[in-house]
Amino acid sequence: MTSAPRTALKARKRPVQSRSRVTVDAIFEATIQVLLRDGMSALTTTRVAERAGVSVGTMYQYFPNKQALVYALNERFLDTLAGRIEATCGRMKGAPLPEMVDALINTYWTAKTERAEVTRALYRSVAELDNDELMHAFAARADAATTAMFTSAENGAVEDVDALNLTLASVIYGTVRNAFERGLTQEEASVLRRNLTEMCRAYIGALYA
Template identity: 45%
Template structure:
């Protein structure tokens, strides 16, 4: 990178066949393992390939460099968080405000805690790479899901569900990573869930009119 150009973050190709998908999954899992054992600075494509049981050439078929690999792992992580929110919103359609708040918070934190050990390393990856587009895509998915959920609340109506959904998404995507700069123990996650649920419930109650 002596020419001053930023490395490409785009994968060379996407897996389509079952065997290719399994290979990329193994590469992703190996990347997480190396991040946990060595950290992002010492991670190399050679170490990842060795841990995944594939050749470096095979890894390069999908990812042109270390940065593209880390970018893809971060994208998968953020997509998992957005999907958790989407699923919670789908499962709580027609619920009351208290249930909505508890459901969204619980789902998001559960997805975070499922990857709690790797969260600090992924936080560093996001800081080092230009991950703004990835974060925007994940937050937008969450905003749309929460907005649709608010329209169906059983015990209230909101004047501007879009703005409220933006605010709630900003809270969970902005506040929770502060916890995740270090590995969050279970007790801390329980307290975080309690406090965020109270915050969400109070904000929704203050922002709605009776049905």
């Protein structure tokens, strides 16, 4: 996640002092607020600064330009998410494959659902960005973690871990995102979540039948 973005998008300073940290957090939070309330097209530097309670000038001390701000915000979220996935994968090392899948779905689904609106806002904000780098960095980290986990599966080595990983990751991440975009009801969501788990388990079962 901390892999080098285009120089233009790099944050200007690492907020080492606690005061800076507070400021940056306020800016991030303000960005999310504006995104939620008014949408991407109303995300102006002035408005963010205002809501964050700082001046535009100050904002530019921490982020070289608007894109960098949005970029950093998404980076932060993906960092957190990757961290959670890593934690889950660490915890599940050596467990049976089906349980791994359950855990992975749980982690991802929960992470996205906790602040559903924020997730949605971020999905939108990232569309303008040079997305790929961000996604790749996240994918790389997450894939490393899940691959390591799958490799450690209890009942012997998986034949083609990379293929398994690619498949499960794509299906899980993709399905969860799609669930968001469809705006499912609570009930539909829980049906889908259960069935997604079933499906993954069935696939794994079929692989080793």
